[in-house]
Amino acid sequence: MTEIVVVGCGLTGLMASILAADRGAKVTLVARGRGGLTLSHGCIDVWGRATPSRALSRLRMSHPYRLAGKESVQAGIEILRDLCHQADLPYLGNISHNLRLPTAVGTVHPTALAPKSLSLGDLRSNTPITIAGIDGFRDFYPELAAANLQKTGVTVVDALHLPLPLSAARRDRYAMDLAHSFDDPHFRDEVVRIWKPRLSGVKRLGLPAILGLKNPQLTHEELQERLGLTLFEIPTLPPSLPGFRLEKLLRRKAMEMGVFLIEGPKVLGRVEGSAKSARVSGVVLQTTGGARTLPTDIVILATGGVMHGGLVFQQNGQVRESVLDLPVIYDESRQHWTASSPLESQPYANYGLLVNEQMQPLGADGQPIYTNLFCAGGLLANADRSNEGSRQGIGIATAYRAVEVALG
Template identity: 30%
Template sequence: MNKKTDVLVIGAGLSGMMAAARAAQSGKKVTLLTKGMGTLSLTSGCIDLWGYEVDNPKQPCGNPFTQIQKVVEQNPGHPYAKVYDVLKESLTFFQDICDKDGLTYRDNGGENWLLPTAVGTLRPTYLAPASMAVKDLNKVKQIVVAGFDELKDFYPEVLVTNLKKSKLLRPDCELTVAHLKSGWKKLYATSLAHRLEQPEGQQEAIRQLKPLIKPGAIVLFPPALGERRDIDVAGLISKGLGCSVYEVTNLPPALPGQRLQDLFLKYLKNQGVTVILSSTVTGAQVAGNRCSHVTAEGAGKTFTISAQTYILATGSFVGGGFDSKPGQIEETIFGLPINTGDGKWASGEFLSLKGHPFNRFGIDVNNRLQPVDGQSKVILENVLVTGANLSGSEFSIEKCGNGVALASGFKAGKLAGEVSR
């Protein structure tokens, strides 16, 4: 069986779904094929562009665009150097998609947010769901952390102990732990989210929290304020308490990332994108410098898909886009060369602020995201590479993973949309 499409996106992480959304906006027939659902559901749901000062990696940066501009000037091999021209446009596109489906993402006037995490540190990020975007944290007089005795993997005392050390808080800010009872023997994030979507669950929380609330307070909840986007759990509890209510960012997996993933899948289907789940691309037919079709397996069947443009959004090692063997690393579909720098995998220090070399392994591309060899010659002209597959990014240290994914996916989709039929 042979399927035909204008654009085939392989992978359903943030870069893949952004690519599919942007190509569909151009009127292209788009197919998204994935063996899994990517890592988006494992993320905090925030969009990090750049976290720390380039010249002082211990210092959270204010304006991420200033730092990214430095990176682009100093390091032309960084993924941002290939997609900086569409970065702001891609952010607007992303926010528009989310707004239309009721999941508002807020910026901080061009500056990074510093948002409380589940362990009481402050996380720099550029776009945050409205339920996480704590305004004027430095002016808050009281922070009440809502803990649930039955909830696994959320420790409010740890959050409070570490947050007290923050120099961002006013010296007289009062931090309080509220131990809430749910009546359940065990709670997980999903079961708590479902409970808080119900009016009785909201009233249960409000009744226990209200006696603790003082003027100028905010309440921090674990990231479980509902799973459905049509119920504003944070807003309803906030109204009942008479103060602002927020979710903290958490260790994965986290519901905010799942909300974002669900939103994008719904959006793509509404835009006419064909989504093929639980399928694996097993090979590609290449003639000269073009791919004619790929072979895939799924639901017990083998089939081929031919397209004008192929967008490779398979997620590096984590997503199965790269495979490593002793002395060898390979890209699993097209056999594209992987830039491994000097070949070292790790630095001598485990928590080095310079990161580890293997994070920078990836595929070299030109400014049109086409894969190139060591002499900058295009290898496959109708294949575009996005996200974690791109070489040159130390995303775990730079805090730029979702920013690169978002901008590269958008640019790939835009370029695919410009290809004539």
């Protein structure tokens, strides 16, 4: 049985682990801290700027999408859609036409796939919307969202505040606290009783994403039916429930498939051989007690970019890769790392590893550095994920491609 170590448990690492386990490999998934996915909006952005499927074939050759290939985008996304569907968290949308979803600050977020409870807020639909905040919940301001959406031409009928059947709390309530409350059926009974009279005439209601963590799909459907309207969720400030739900689903799925999850240690690579036949013989885990060596046949790095620990931007102007110190493409002058405005595309966002179509990182000679090392996700160079609206799509496509080559 092929042994494979995946480093990083964001969307990319979790997908790579599930795909590898599905192909019969013995997978160890190692990660330090939960992050990426739990901080995200839970949607799958593939290409935010235009029709995704057409835009992908026009990208420059070095873009991760071009390297992974269009088939990987499609195949990876369909697998994710199936996983979510089987786990009762259906995702709607496709990569031909973006959904246009409202954000908590009233901007428009184009995305390929979204959980059903978010997708019903699609602004391409003409059904007028009402946006509601929750009394005592400080992470969502319906008036702000409504006013900004009006500016983009969306008709917002009303912005209102809804109370919850909860006693005064001794601290701020976060989205997660409210989600725990919504998991309780008796709580939902009370909510319906209090809300129904306040929502007469409302056709489509947008709420901050708080509708449960245990079985959000059922909770959402139940509330829609009992309130008699279309109900949609809007992701809040991190940690955001839709991201948490997807993370929980994928982590659980991976473990059920026999993926051995090790959370906590820093990971360093171990290398043997030289020149053309060099390979990664395993990883050294800096566990709480001490170093433990994990020999393996294949390593997939999915450690993410600068925000996630895969790339380390040093004060001395160097940018390093954190596990194997692989060569990183970056500008050596720190002044060039950022653009003049924070709202522009940032040069540093494009820094990362150069890989070939097999997802193998390349050395200065343009050849793969190690025969059994593959990289995916935020670690790869030549894409500005925030600006392109491509973060999750790149993660999924490159994870799919890496596993396909590694175990193919």
